[in-house]
Structures are given as C-alpha cells and as structure tokens.
Amino acid sequence: MAHGPAKGLGRWLFTTNHKDIGTLYLLFSFAMFLLGGAFAMIIRAELFQPGMQLIEPEFFIQMTTMHGLVMVFGAIMPAFVGLANWMIPLMIGAPDMALPRMNNLSFWILPFAFAILVSTLFMEGGGPNFGWTFYAPLSTTYAPDSVNYFIFSMHIMGASSIMGSINIIATVMNMRAPGMTYMKMPLFVWTWLITAFLLVAVMPVLAGAVTMMLMDINFGTSFFNAAGGGDPVLFQHVFWFFGHPEVYIIILPAFGVVSQIIPTYSRKPLFGYSSMVYATAAIAFLSFVVWAHHMFTVGMPIAGELYFMYATMLIAVPTGVKVFNWITTMYRGALTYETPMLFSIAFVILFTFGGFTGLMLSVAAADIQYHDTYFVVAHFHYVMVAGAVFSGTAAVYYWLPKWCGRMYDETMGKVQFWVAFIAFNITFMPQHFLGLAGMPRRYSDYGLQFTDWNMVSSVGAFLYGGAQLLLLYNIVRTVKYGQLIDDPKVWEGAIGLEWLVPTPAPYHTFVKPPVIKEGAVGAEEWLIDETPSYASYKTVTDAG
Amino acid sequence: MLKRAPALFSSLIATTTLMFYNGVFAKAGDDSEVGGGLGQLNMPQGVTDVSEAAFEVHMLMMWICTVIGVIVFGFMFYVMYAHRKSRGVEAANFHEHLGVEIAWTVVPALILIGMAIPATSALLKVYDTDNPDIDIKVTGYQWKWQYEHLGAGIKYMSEMRTSQDEIWGREPKGEHYLREVTQPLVIPANKKVRFLITGNDVIHSWWVPDFGVKRDAVPGLFTAAWARVEKPGLYVGECTELCGKGHAFMPVVVEVKEEADYNIWLTEKKEEAAVYASTIGKQWSHAELMEKGEKVYQISCAGCHQPSGDGIAGVFPAVNGSAIVNGPADGHIGILINGVAGSAMQSFADQLSEVDIAAVIHYKRHSWGNNVGDLIQPADVLNFKNAQ
Ligand SMILES: [Cu+2]
Ligand SMILES: [Cu+2]
Numbered sequence A: 001m002a003h004g005p006a007k008g009l010g011r012w013l014f015t016t017n018h019k020d021i022g023t024l025y026l027l028f029s030f031a032m033f034l035l036g037g038a039f040a041m042i043i044r045a046e047l048f049q050p051g052m053q054l055i056e057p058e059f060f061i062q063m064t065t066m067h068g069l070v071m072v073f074g075a076i077m078p079a080f081v082g083l084a085n086w087m088i089p090l091m092i093g094a095p096d097m098a099l100p101r102m103n104n105l106s107f108w109i110l111p112f113a114f115a116i117l118v119s120t121l122f123m124e125g126g127g128p129n130f131g132w133t134f135y136a137p138l139s140t141t142y143a144p145d146s147v148n149y150f151i152f153s154m155h156i157m158g159a160s161s162i163m164g165s166i167n168i169i170a171t172v173m174n175m176r177a178p179g180m181t182y183m184k185m186p187l188f189v190w191t192w193l194i195t196a197f198l199l200v201a202v203m204p205v206l207a208g209a210v211t212m213m214l215m216d217i218n219f220g221t222s223f224f225n226a227a228g229g230g231d232p233v234l235f236q237h238v239f240w241f242f243g244h245p246e247v248y249i250i251i252l253p254a255f256g257v258v259s260q261i262i263p264t265y266s267r268k269p270l271f272g273y274s275s276m277v278y279a280t281a282a283i284a285f286l287s288f289v290v291w292a293h294h295m296f297t298v299g300m301p302i303a304g305e306l307y308f309m310y311a312t313m314l315i316a317v318p319t320g321v322k323v324f325n326w327i328t329t330m331y332r333g334a335l336t337y338e339t340p341m342l343f344s345i346a347f348v349i350l351f352t353f354g355g356f357t358g359l360m361l362s363v364a365a366a367d368i369q370y371h372d373t374y375f376v377v378a379h380f381h382y383v384m385v386a387g388a389v390f391s392g393t394a395a396v397y398y399w400l401p402k403w404c405g406r407m408y409d410e411t412m413g414k415v416q417f418w419v420a421f422i423a424f425n426i427t428f429m430p431q432h433f434l435g436l437a438g439m440p441r442r443y444s445d446y447g448l449q450f451t452d453w454n455m456v457s458s459v460g461a462f463l464y465g466g467a468q469l470l471l472l473y474n475i476v477r478t479v480k481y482g483q484l485i486d487d488p489k490v491w492e493g494a495i496g497l498e499w500l501v502p503t504p505a506p507y508h509t510f511v512k513p514p515v516i517k518e519g520a521v522g523a524e525e526w527l528i529d530e531t532p533s534y535a536s537y538k539t540v541t542d543a544g
Numbered sequence B: 001m002l003k004r005a006p007a008l009f010s011s012l013i014a015t016t017t018l019m020f021y022n023g024v025f026a027k028a029g030d031d032s033e034v035g036g037g038l039g040q041l042n043m044p045q046g047v048t049d050v051s052e053a054a055f056e057v058h059m060l061m062m063w064i065c066t067v068i069g070v071i072v073f074g075f076m077f078y079v080m081y082a083h084r085k086s087r088g089v090e091a092a093n094f095h096e097h098l099g100v101e102i103a104w105t106v107v108p109a110l111i112l113i114g115m116a117i118p119a120t121s122a123l124l125k126v127y128d129t130d131n132p133d134i135d136i137k138v139t140g141y142q143w144k145w146q147y148e149h150l151g152a153g154i155k156y157m158s159e160m161r162t163s164q165d166e167i168w169g170r171e172p173k174g175e176h177y178l179r180e181v182t183q184p185l186v187i188p189a190n191k192k193v194r195f196l197i198t199g200n201d202v203i204h205s206w207w208v209p210d211f212g213v214k215r216d217a218v219p220g221l222f223t224a225a226w227a228r229v230e231k232p233g234l235y236v237g238e239c240t241e242l243c244g245k246g247h248a249f250m251p252v253v254v255e256v257k258e259e260a261d262y263n264i265w266l267t268e269k270k271e272e273a274a275v276y277a278s279t280i281g282k283q284w285s286h287a288e289l290m291e292k293g294e295k296v297y298q299i300s301c302a303g304c305h306q307p308s309g310d311g312i313a314g315v316f317p318a319v320n321g322s323a324i325v326n327g328p329a330d331g332h333i334g335i336l337i338n339g340v341a342g343s344a345m346q347s348f349a350d351q352l353s354e355v356d357i358a359a360v361i362h363y364k365r366h367s368w369g370n371n372v373g374d375l376i377q378p379a380d381v382l383n384f385k386n387a388q
Helices: A009-014 A018-046 A057-092 A100-122 A147-174 A187-218 A232-266 A273-286 A302-314 A316-330 A339-362 A364-370 A374-404 A410-437 A448-481 B005-026 B049-082 B098-126 B259-279 B286-305 B329-338 B354-365 B378-387
Strands: B134-141 B144-149 B154-158 B185-188 B193-199 B204-208 B213-217 B223-227 B233-239 B252-257
Touching: A009 A018, A018 A057, A018 A100, A018 A374, A018 A448, A057 A100, A057 A147, A057 A187, A057 A232, A057 A374, A100 A147, A147 A187, A187 A232, A187 A273, A232 A273, A232 A316, A232 A339, A232 A374, A273 A316, A302 A316, A302 A339, A302 A364, A302 B098, A316 A339, A316 B049, A316 B098, A339 A364, A339 A374, A339 A410, A339 B049, A364 A410, A364 B049, A364 B098, A364 B213, A374 A410, A374 A448, A410 A448, B049 B098, B134 B185, B134 B204, B134 B213, B154 B259, B185 B259, B193 B204, B193 B213, B204 B252, B213 B223, B252 B259, B286 B354, B329 B354, B329 B378, B354 B378
Parallel strands: B134 B193, B185 B252
Antiparallel strands: B134 B144, B144 B154, B193 B223, B204 B213, B204 B233, B233 B252
16 A cells, blocks of 8 residues: 555545544644644733733633633644654554544544634624633523534534544554553653543543533523523632643643653663553543642631641652653753753753742742732743644654654754743743732732733733744745754664654555564664665655 | 753753842842832832831741752753763662652652741741721722721722823823822721722732732622831832732832821821811702812722723713713712722712712713702712712
C-alpha cells in the first residue's frame, strides 16, 4: 500500500492518514491560538489605563469569556491532539491510528464548533458573557439568547474530544509494535494514554452540565435556578468535576513532551522513567478528588474545605517527583541549548513557579484573599501558558524537522524564545502583585491604585503577542525555505522509534511493524530488529 | 549573547524574584489607604484576626516555596552551567536511584504536613462565626449591594457613586475612582459583626480585603462570615464574582464607627426612615416627581435601559415608546414590584421605596417620546402592593 496522499483539497477533507490529521489539528489550533490571542490583546488594550477607552464593559466580558474558551478548547487541547496524532503511531511503531475514519470526523467537526461559537459574537445580544467557567444563573436565566449556540458548540467540542481520546486509547492498547511493552512506551505516549482516560471520564460531565443549562433555559427545569428549588452551587460542583481534571488534560501531555525533549539534549536517558509513569497516574487520580478547591469562598462546611485543602496539597508530591526527575535527567548529562531545550527548561522553571502559587492557593484561609483576583489569573497563566504553550512550542521546534525534512533557523528560534520568555514574565509576573493588592479578575475597569502594574502587564502582553507572530514566521520559513536535512535522527541525542524512520517522515510509516529488542529502557536498546524497507517510502511525497 | 543564555536566564529570574520580595518587606500592608504604584506588591495584613491569619499563612507558604525554589533552581542552574556539552563533559548513563526517589517523595510529604497544621488553624478562625454581637444581611444585586441591620429594622442600598463621565474619560477621574458609594455599610468598632450573605439575581462575591472576608453571594443560599474591627475608618473592597457587565462597578465600602457614633447614626437612620414613611401619603407634583424620578432612573435603570431610554437591542428593551410604559400605570408598577420572571428585569420592591418607584415610573411616562399626562403617586404603589 505504498500510495501517496491524494491531490488537492480532497486530501485534507477525506484524509484518514494520522500525519495529515495531525497537521490539520496543529494548523487549526494555531489559528485558534492567534484568534484567542487577538481577544487577549483587546482585553489588555482596554486595561492599559483605568477608565473605559475602547470597548463597552459588556463586550469586555464577552472577550474574557471567548479568550478563555478559544484558548482552552480551540488552541491548547487540539494542539496536543495534533501532536498525539502525528507522534503516537510513530513512537509505538504503528502504521496509523486505530480508528482512522473516526479520526477524520473528530477533527472535521471542530471547525464547525468554533464557527458556531465565534458567530455568537455577531448575534443580537452578543456572545457568551459569563466567563469560561459559565457559572449559572449568569449563564442560564441571565444569559444572552446566543447561549443556546454556545451550548451546541460545547457539545460538538466534547464529542470531538471523546472520539479523539477513544482513538488514542484504542491505538495505544492495540497497535504497539511487537516488543513495545507498556513500560517501554515513551513518556509522551504514557501521558497521552492517561490523559485520554481523563477525557473519556470528564467530557460527558461537561456535556451533562451544559445539557442541564439547556433544560433550565428552554424547558422550564430548575437545576440551577434557586427560585425553582434548584441550586446554583450544584452547577459549580458539576463544572469543576470536569474543570479540574481538564487542567490536567492540558498539562499532562505537556509533561510528556518535556520528558521527551530534556533527555535528548541532555544526551542521557530520562531519570526515573517508572516513577514518572506512576506520578502521572497519581496526578490523574488526584485530579478527580480536588475540584472544590475552586469554590473555597462559596461557603462550604468546614469539613469540606479541610478535605479539599488537604487533597489539593497532596498533588504537590507527584508533581514534585516529576520536576526532580527532569532536573536529575539533566544532572551529569552533556547539555546543549537548542530552542526546544530552552523552551523545555523555561517550562520546568515557570511551571514550577506556577506550582508554588498553586500550593499557596490550596491553603483555603489564604485563598479567601487570592480567590478570583489577578493572583489566580497569574497562577493559571504560569501553568497554562508557560506550561502548555511553551511545551507545545518546544514540541513544534523539536519535531518540525522530522515532519518536513527541513531545519529551522536556530538563531531565529532562540530569538523567539527569549522574546517569548521575557515578554511572558513581564505580562504575568505583575499580575501576582495586582491580585495581592486586590484587583479582581474579569474587571473591565479598575481603581487608580492598580494603574502602573496594569500598564506593565499590557506592554508585556503585546510583546508576547509579537513573539507568537515570530513563531509563525519561523514555522512558515522552515517549511518553505529551511535547510534540507535527511538524517533520520535529526538530533544527536534523540532516542525512540520516531527517529528511526526517514526524514522527512514518509506518508506511510511502519507498514511492517518494527520489533523492539528485549532490554532496559535506554539509548542503545531502542533498536529495530527487523528493519522495514525504506526504499518504498522514498517514492511517496512527504507529509508536509 | 546566545552562548551566555543560561547566565542571562538566571539573572532574569533573580531580578523578578527580587522585585517580588522587595515589596513584601518594604510594606506589610496598611489599612484602607489607597495604596498603589509599583511598590504595591503584597497582600495587605488587614485589621481583623481572620485577615491576619490569612496573611500569616500566606507569608509562611511564600517563604517555604522560596526556600524550596532557591534549592531546586540553584541546583538546576548549577547543572545547566557545569554540565554543558561545550565544556567537554561526557554524559553519564544512569537513570534510576531508588533511594533518592523515595526521599523526594517522602520529604515533600512531610513538608506538606508541616504546612497543613497552620493552614488548618487559620481556617478554623474563618469559620468562627458563632455568638455575634450584631448581624448584617448582605444581598448582592446587579450591580449594587443591599445592607440590612437585622433587628434594627434598617436597610439601604449601596451603589457606586463614580459617574459615567469619569468612567468614559469625559471628566477627570476623582481620587476615589470606583471606590466610592452612595451609602457605605456602617458597623460599630470592637463588636463581633456577622455578615449573612446572599444574592438576589446572579452570584456576586462580597470582599473586604482588610477584613479577610470574601464570600460568594449566591441566590437561595445564606452563608456567614464575620469581622471584629478595632480601628474606625473606611474600608474598601469589591465584588469578586463575575456578575455581568457592571461587575467592576459595584464596590464594597464599609465605614467602621466607634460604638457611640454608631448608635447615633442608627438613631438618625431610624428617624430618616420614619420621615420618609410620612411622605408616602403626600401628594407629589409633576415637577417633584420628575426631579426625583430622573435621579432614580439614572442610578437604577439606565445601566440596562440606557439614559436615552432606548435599551440595547436584543438584551434590554427600550422603555422609550414601550407599550407597557405608556399603558395603564398598574402594568408598569407590576413589573417594578414583581420583576419579569426568568429575565434580567428583577423585582425592585425591596430595593426602592414607594416614593422612588412612583417617581421613576412617572419620569419614564413623561420623558423622551413618552407623554402620558397623568400623575403617579407613592400611594398608588402602596395600594398596588397591598392589593397583591
Ligand atoms: Cu483545580
Ligand atoms: Cu460582580
């Protein structure tokens, strides 16, 4: 079956090839990233000074809502699904994903979901204005009419995620090459396998929450309507039962990426592989039992507060294990600092910083002061942006040469890194101060005492936006004009099956499964016994 | 420059960290002063037991995290410097060590237990709401607060006083921009005050940083928080749960008075209420109603129905030219007293007096394009209420 991709638009519409679908996901998520970024720019422009200058308060809260929704569901999640599509079959020696047609479907419903979501901004009454957490009754009784479209688009996104994760589970469980035991799988595959289980478990809960909203709005039920005997707090419990695992859904694959990259540029195997796997599983488990730490000010009984505080603190243990493992992987390695490594190191530092503020937030008595202020905004941007986005960027630089057979420009990559790193900190470090000084989040306007740090933060945000355009430039330039390479390994210290197929990766890989030798998880043991014939690959076009 | 990346990296982190802690030690918070500027970096210590407890665990956590951070990142920066390939090092090949792996699981767990103890005792303070000296009911409305002194029979609305002109930059912003209200909540010093907090429409959250009190105002739910403040003065806070477009514009201001002053204030308020009650029976003239009605409209209605009366298409209907506004008076009174179920149009029965309701209705029936030509009296509103 050595045929290449179809020609023209049909290739992308009807493709069942994991590499094409991975590319589609990545392109889509980048487009959404720019859109969500544009919303953020509007927010930061308005907040540059006290007073309303550019937009109405109503539009402002629509922007904060859309920024959150687009970034979480449109940019970050699909980006990692894209990476999973591209890399999991390559990493476990499978020819494709287990359910290729469903793969096509799960991608192609996404653009519709977001077209619906974004179109609400142009509807009478405006788009969603209740925050990405859409607390009832603001999102039900008091919502604009467009909320029904919002609910519909959340359902589509949920369906897409569930299909995507079932596919990943099926692939990892059934399609591993002979000899690729679970405990030999690269960590990126492990983190995704666990993430996929999280997704399958919690996306239906989200679907349940929005369905209850739909019923309250249109069919006279009162799940969340106090006047009808319902309970607005119930909404928050249901939402965060989805929402807290959701943040790990975002960060676990990012952990996986970093666990691939750090060993490569340390030229040393990952330290504590099995403890990494167990730590990931432990984090995933704990993520189900800590949700109400987002609700410390709602007035829960003290026993509940104490339980959720202790359980949340516990997450620091497996997370700490991961950080220590990464650092020990670097210890006594032979380190070089190519762009993917820089992003990964920045990830470790800034994610840990976000972890520290997370630990502070877990202390309920202090959280009473932090909750719903910019301190929380700063915290979750340290773990989401410096966490997930930095890791995603690292992944793109790391695997791009394998995908397209061209090398990015190292100097440009480093420049982009430093601009992003510095701008990120200028943007979000001051938000800690703003929050501690008392500035609540989702405020379209603020008292004069918050002016200075808001200005600093806005300047940083524009710079950070610029850094993303630089990333776009780097990618386009690499794909079109990057220096051609054909070394399968690409990076001197790279380990794993994906580095044994030719560069650029042919349209079909591992048609004949490789066989992985017995032996420990380490550099030399990652050998292919029965090398598939590469000759046939050379005739097909690259996966672009 | 790129070669020296790691060094740059670490100096950047060092500077930001330094910035962070500078402020912490410069000033451990003051009470209600409008702080600000680049020096404002840390949480205020506040003026109550609860806020101090929160501040202390906050500082403790920050210190522990700092020490761990310095050790872990210090080691990491050392590795990044010492084990560079460009220095000609050979990579080792180890990838496991049971001993250290157990150690760095157990040690953090022990540290966490150390943290949990002070964290628990701080939380116990937050929940110590028994045996209050007075109870205040706090109700969140879109976009204002209502305070009721339970047992004293006094209740009033507290709305932001900053004008739209200041907000939109048509007038210079005052010193207390967004931090001023029509009537602050007044409480006595040195008394245990319990706040019973609830919401009327959507969820709001009542926050006074200096008291360490932040509590969601959830419709259908009452929860309790408390404060005992020694120092009289003005304490400013905000709404911290997204509650719609006016979220940034519903500040919380609490005035703490010495007990004697508080009692005087309470008596005055009661007398005021009595005088007000007597105006209900009075016949109001067109001019009086228009003057009062315009004020009420601007504060309570214009936020949604707009100063022009034209509303916002699709969200808030126009009252200018509306059939209800120009129709029989009872229809309009009914909407204000009962609200419109399932919409943002809430009941104003508890928020506005009969006089205010009569005046605003009269004003609307005789403004913009509307001109009904009758007089609406407070007595009409009262009769409507009684007939229900
Ligand atoms: Cu959480
Ligand atoms: Cu609010």
